[in-house]
Amino acid sequence: MPLAALAVAFLALPLVAVAVRTPWGALAEELAAPGVLAALRLSLVCSLGALALSFFLGLPLAWVLARVPFRGRRIVRALVILPMVLPPVVGGVALLLAYGRQGIVGHLLEQALGITLPFTTAGVIVAEAFVGMPFFVVTVEAGLRAMDGRYEEAAASLGAGRWTTFRRVTLPLLAPSLGAGAALCWARALGEFGATITFAGNLPGSTQTMPLAVYLALQTDTTTAVALSAVMLAISLTVLVVLRDRWFRLP
Amino acid sequence: MTRAAVSTADPSAKQGLRARVVLRRGTLDLSVDIDARAGEVVGLLGPNAAGKTTFLRALAGLTPIMAGHVVLDGAVLEDPAVGVRTAPEERSVGLMFQDYRLFPHLTVLDNVAFGLRARGVKRSPARQSAMEWLAKVGMADAAGVRPRALSGGQAQRVALARALVLRPRLLLLDEPLAAIDGSARADLRRDLHRHLSWFDGTCLLVTHDPLEAVTLADRLVVLEDGHVTQSGSAEEIGAHPRTRYVADLVGVNLFRGRSAGTTIMLPGGETIVAADERYHHGEVFAAIHPRVVSLFREAPEGSPRNVWPGAVEVLDAIGDRVRVQVHGPMPLLVEVTPAAVASLALDEGGEVWAAVKAAEVVVYPA
Numbered sequence: 001m002p003l004a005a006l007a008v009a010f011l012a013l014p015l016v017a018v019a020v021r022t023p024w025g026a027l028a029e030e031l032a033a034p035g036v037l038a039a040l041r042l043s044l045v046c047s048l049g050a051l052a053l054s055f056f057l058g059l060p061l062a063w064v065l066a067r068v069p070f071r072g073r074r075i076v077r078a079l080v081i082l083p084m085v086l087p088p089v090v091g092g093v094a095l096l097l098a099y100g101r102q103g104i105v106g107h108l109l110e111q112a113l114g115i116t117l118p119f120t121t122a123g124v125i126v127a128e129a130f131v132g133m134p135f136f137v138v139t140v141e142a143g144l145r146a147m148d149g150r151y152e153e154a155a156a157s158l159g160a161g162r163w164t165t166f167r168r169v170t171l172p173l174l175a176p177s178l179g180a181g182a183a184l185c186w187a188r189a190l191g192e193f194g195a196t197i198t199f200a201g202n203l204p205g206s207t208q209t210m211p212l213a214v215y216l217a218l219q220t221d222t223t224t225a226v227a228l229s230a231v232m233l234a235i236s237l238t239v240l241v242v243l244r245d246r247w248f249r250l251p
Numbered sequence: 252m253t254r255a256a257v258s259t260a261d262p263s264a265k266q267g268l269r270a271r272v273v274l275r276r277g278t279l280d281l282s283v284d285i286d287a288r289a290g291e292v293v294g295l296l297g298p299n300a301a302g303k304t305t306f307l308r309a310l311a312g313l314t315p316i317m318a319g320h321v322v323l324d325g326a327v328l329e330d331p332a333v334g335v336r337t338a339p340e341e342r343s344v345g346l347m348f349q350d351y352r353l354f355p356h357l358t359v360l361d362n363v364a365f366g367l368r369a370r371g372v373k374r375s376p377a378r379q380s381a382m383e384w385l386a387k388v389g390m391a392d393a394a395g396v397r398p399r400a401l402s403g404g405q406a407q408r409v410a411l412a413r414a415l416v417l418r419p420r421l422l423l424l425d426e427p428l429a430a431i432d433g434s435a436r437a438d439l440r441r442d443l444h445r446h447l448s449w450f451d452g453t454c455l456l457v458t459h460d461p462l463e464a465v466t467l468a469d470r471l472v473v474l475e476d477g478h479v480t481q482s483g484s485a486e487e488i489g490a491h492p493r494t495r496y497v498a499d500l501v502g503v504n505l506f507r508g509r510s511a512g513t514t515i516m517l518p519g520g521e522t523i524v525a526a527d528e529r530y531h532h533g534e535v536f537a538a539i540h541p542r543v544v545s546l547f548r549e550a551p552e553g554s555p556r557n558v559w560p561g562a563v564e565v566l567d568a569i570g571d572r573v574r575v576q577v578h579g580p581m582p583l584l585v586e587v588t589p590a591a592v593a594s595l596a597l598d599e600g601g602e603v604w605a606a607v608k609a610a611e612v613v614v615y616p617a
Contacts, residue, residue: 154352156339157311158366159417168365172356 015233022230023223030227038205039213040231043190046121046209050128050189051136051182058136058181065137066144077141084134091130092198099126100199123200124207128189136185143177180243187239191232267291268421268453271319272309281305281477285455287470289324289420292447292454294468296461298496302477303457304349307423310455311346312339323453324420340369345419349426351410353398359409360385360394366417384412388442404435411446420452427456428463440466461485461500473497491615492538504539504583507617513609521581524556525612534617541586543611546575547604548595556609559583563601566592577605 023030030036064070065077083091099106099117109115117123151173155165171178193211200207202216210228217225266289273282281302287293295303308314310321312329320330323344328337353362363381368374385391388408398406407427414422427443428436444467447454458464464471465485473481473488473496481493492498498505508517510530515523515537523537545551551558561579568574573592575585583605587597597603 150348150350150352151354153313153339154348154354155365155369156313157344157346157348158369158413159340160365160369161338161340164369168369169354173354 018226018229018233021226023227026223027227027230030224031231033224035204035208036213036224036228039208039210039228042121042124042205042208043210046124046128047132047186047189047192049125050132050192051186053125053129054133054136054185054189055182058133058185059140059178062137062140062144062181066141067149080134080137082134083131084138088131088192088194089198092127092195095123095127095130095195095199099123118199119201119203119207121200121206124196124209127195127199128192131192131195132185132189135188136181139181139184140174140177143174143181146177147173183239183242187236190235265325267324268310268455269320269322270310272306272316272321273318274305274309274314274316276305276314279305279477281309283474283477283479285472285479287453287455289453290451291470292450292456292468294464294471295455295457295474296459296464296471296500297474298459301474303474304425306474307346307425307455307457310421311344311423312337312342313346343417343420344423345414345417345421346423347410347414347425347427349429351398351406351430353401353406353409353413355398358395358397359390359401362398362409363413363416366413370417380416381412384416385409388412388446402435403430403432404439407431407439408442411443415446415450418452422450422452422454424454424456426458428458428460443467490538490613491536493536493617498538502541502584504541504544506537506539508535508537509533510535510614515612515614519580521559523607523612524609525614526608526610527612527614530614530616535614536617538613538615539583539607539611540613541574541584542572543607544577544583544585545606546577546585546587546591546595546597547606548602550604551606557607557612559605561603561605563597563599563603566597566599577603579605581605 031040061080065073065080096118097103099109101107101110101116101118106117109117115122117126147170151169152165155169160168191211192209193215196207196209197212202208202212208216210232214225214228214232217228268285268287270286271284275281279300279302283302283306285293295306297303305314309316315336316329316331318331320332321328323342327333327335328342329335353359354365357365360378360381363384364374364377367377367380372380382391382394385394388411390405390408390412393401393405393409398409401409407430411427428439431439440463447467456464456467458467468485471482471485471488472479473494475494475496481488481497488497489501489503492501492503492505495505506515506517506523508515508523510532512531513525513528515525515535517523525537550560559579559581561577561581561583563575564578565576566573567576568589569586571589572586573589575587575592575597577583577585585605595603
């Protein structure tokens, strides 16, 4: 029991410290500073962009992993999960090597399409999606597995084609998993630091997201850093509230 | 075991089902021929894992067949030999799953309207038709609730309405009453019978309950281990069971042996004497109804031609009769009156003699 209490204190105290030290009176003022607002807006844009990319690419991937048996499925799943355990900085380096200007795909992108990813806002989205998408795929795949096709069969026997079945049966039944996967993916993208700073840099206005701004502010103005941290903590708590049914239901 | 093809439908009648389904799935080797007219209800009876559900799934198009054909009202739905395979959603086949599979995220009304909506009917007329069908199955009051609030019997009625609202030409019911318990079952069976009597398409009904089969179906097909072992009316099947499964189902003692004159030699060396001389050689079945067996404490003298020793194994009261399982070289199920049990002082483990008159043994070719 004492050890458990110690563990709780260990985990909770830093969060309490943020709340205690937050300049509540001057919070609005701190957040209204030009650089802060830009970072906040950029964070929202990029994390939502990363979420959209994860949704668009991750849903078909989750579907294939859950429903289509093929050789090497375990290997593909391992590759998909890898970014979850990979140090984000290494992820950033890997992204540079692949999609950087001299990267194996990056130079082709630049030559053929004139697209440059590193040190651009698009690069931030790529970095955040790289780190966040696995959370979406893993969660949605689990949801699809739990459905096991019974209701899709019923829909087919009632005359519904693939698209109708997907739209009116699969998607609604998958909604809780999609919501949970999206929340996890988005929260992870929002907090992304290592891969972003490595791949996209720290340019105010175009690649400096909230976590980067917090780190930078800590060097100069601690109050701003704490205020920004408080905002991000609030966002994390909101995600937890959204996911409460999924995680806090004790057996 | 005879693998009889079932072909009672008039070949000139185009309306109805003509199916030959051959497929392999895990350890199941399915090869079934069934023809059924429109308006006919065929009961598919068989033990667990006989392939009944797989057969229905194949007809619905959910499991592809390896060989054979599925022809409904003259239209070929599937025939691998010519590369025809109609998708499940394109078939006019309604399948009621054993677990009903009502969509949990839709109301009862939208569940029933689902098929119509999927086929392009506008929301309002689809809901109107759905409502009419819900009224027909007595579930109009539940139109607005979600399936999880329904009892098993209510879910069954909704699932039936959901299948029938599309007016399928082939209706497949997989154990429609298996998930229902006790008192509700009789009501549901009666209502199901009423709906099936209105239904003008072909209906296949899977069950392992003989009462359900007899009350709901016009004709029975017995499926065992992926093959049809017997088919015909309930009376025919009950009178002349051809497998251990059917014999147990109808509660008859069934023996198979070689006939020589009026004596039937069983593989174990025992013999049965029958009065019937029509089948005096070859492989035959001998059926002995439990009620025609008499029990004695001492070896009986006189008229009975068949007398076998044994020991009482189980005593069971069934209505106003007592069912006695006699164990011995000729294992027999016997039905006697409670008075007989008392006067013979029958008890489990006691030695008895079982006697059957030759004229009571029913013999038919195997």
